[in-house]
Amino acid sequence: MAKGKVGTQAAKVSDAVGSTVDSLGEYLKEQRTGARLSLRQLADQTGVSNPYLSQIERGLRKPSAEVLQSLAKALRISAEQLYVHAGILRPEDGEVRSVELAVLADSGLSERQKQTLLDVYASFRAANGGLDPRTGASPDPDPTPQAGATSADEKE
Amino acid sequence: MAKGKVGTQAAKVSDAVGSTVDSLGEYLKEQRTGARLSLRQLADQTGVSNPYLSQIERGLRKPSAEVLQSLAKALRISAEQLYVHAGILRPEDGEVRSVELAVLADSGLSERQKQTLLDVYASFRAANGGLDPRTGASPDPDPTPQAGATSADEKE
DNA sequence: CCATAGTGCTAACTCTTGCAAGCAGTTGCA
DNA sequence: TGCAACTGCTTGCAAGAGTTAGCACTATGG
Numbered sequence: 001m002a003k004g005k006v007g008t009q010a011a012k013v014s015d016a017v018g019s020t021v022d023s024l025g026e027y028l029k030e031q032r033t034g035a036r037l038s039l040r041q042l043a044d045q046t047g048v049s050n051p052y053l054s055q056i057e058r059g060l061r062k063p064s065a066e067v068l069q070s071l072a073k074a075l076r077i078s079a080e081q082l083y084v085h086a087g088i089l090r091p092e093d094g095e096v097r098s099v100e101l102a103v104l105a106d107s108g109l110s111e112r113q114k115q116t117l118l119d120v121y122a123s124f125r126a127a128n129g130g131l132d133p134r135t136g137a138s139p140d141p142d143p144t145p146q147a148g149a150t151s152a153d154e155k156e
Numbered sequence: 157m158a159k160g161k162v163g164t165q166a167a168k169v170s171d172a173v174g175s176t177v178d179s180l181g182e183y184l185k186e187q188r189t190g191a192r193l194s195l196r197q198l199a200d201q202t203g204v205s206n207p208y209l210s211q212i213e214r215g216l217r218k219p220s221a222e223v224l225q226s227l228a229k230a231l232r233i234s235a236e237q238l239y240v241h242a243g244i245l246r247p248e249d250g251e252v253r254s255v256e257l258a259v260l261a262d263s264g265l266s267e268r269q270k271q272t273l274l275d276v277y278a279s280f281r282a283a284n285g286g287l288d289p290r291t292g293a294s295p296d297p298d299p300t301p302q303a304g305a306t307s308a309d310e311k312e
Numbered sequence: 313c314c315a316t317a318g319t320g321c322t323a324a325c326t327c328t329t330g331c332a333a334g335c336a337g338t339t340g341c342a
Numbered sequence: 343t344g345c346a347a348c349t350g351c352t353t354g355c356a357a358g359a360g361t362t363a364g365c366a367c368t369a370t371g372g
Contacts, residue, residue, distance in 0.1 A: 049332075052329080062328085067330085
């Protein structure tokens with residue numbers, strides 16, 4: 001990764017990760033043993049070598065996004081969950097995710113339409129919170145949608 | 157069908173990524189130029205070196221999740237979108253959630269904004285004439301007959 | 313006409329990811 | 343007592359991520 005100091009101001013990218021890797025390993029091992037899988041079995045299913053899986057579980061290695069994705073699939077857990085445990089994604093993004101993923105998954109929209117839709121969506125949220133939802137910067141803790149017929153049934 | 161065969165010998169992890177890297181580069185360049193940023197400016201904001209950004213945009217390198225996360229933040233786009241474009245995350249993974257449901261469940265949107273968003277969504281799909289095979293949902297999201305005074309205007 | 317600052321890109325290097333091979337400890341079967 | 347077959351782990355190496363230094367090009371302007 002980058003050992004060199006980047007100088008200017010730009011918060012170092014990997015600073016956000018740090019110690020979360022340990023918990024990722026524990027979490028993964030938990031999930032694996034919970035599924036009654038050996039390292040080699042999981043390795044077979046994911047296409048990742050078993051020594052590497054071992055190292056990941058002990059926090060010695062920081063797996064890439066593809067590996068995480070593959071692990072998530074094999075362990076039947078959501079990739080987002082793993083990203084969060086890996087310190088790559090913030091949990092607060094979860095709320096945002098559903099709309100965006102739903103739009104992206106909609107095969108009835110063109111790429112351009114998706115982009116437009118997401119643009120509008122992002123601008124709405126930015127206008128409400130004053131902050132971009134992605135930045136995770138704590139916005140004012142009052143996104144309370146004015147009551148009324150908020151039929152927002154908590155999905156998921 | 158994404159999780160259909162976790163099968164016996166597990167196709168190589170990175171096979172799933174392959175050509176999507178190109179489109180990721182194009183997409184990123186699009187977003188960067190659209191934001192009127194030079195490579196070095198973006199490099200400063202992300203903490204990633206400018207030559208590397210250049211290589212990413214030309215599809216020569218496949219950035220890690222942290223870099224993607226950082227890029228997403230700087231470009232004000234969602235990390236999930238980038239992951240999808242990078243071929244790491246697939247929208248179909250996990251349950252398919254309808255756009256309508258996701259929008260309605262989003263507590264960060266006002267009712268009017270939800271309605272506007274769903275309106276746009278519906279018009280897009282109507283224009284395409286296509287129907288989502290999975291949801292098959294004909295857009296019928298409780299047409300609150302409130303004329304959106306400040307509908308989509310509050311964009312930046 | 314040359315200097316300065318902007319753009320993107322190439323080259324050479326370092327550090328990490330991720331793998332193939334191989335090790336020690338257990339369990340079961342002959 | 344062997345010898346398979348399983349468990350997880352250690353070790354070196356190839357491949358690639360991401361770096362700094364520096365090149366070529368295009369303005370702007372003194």
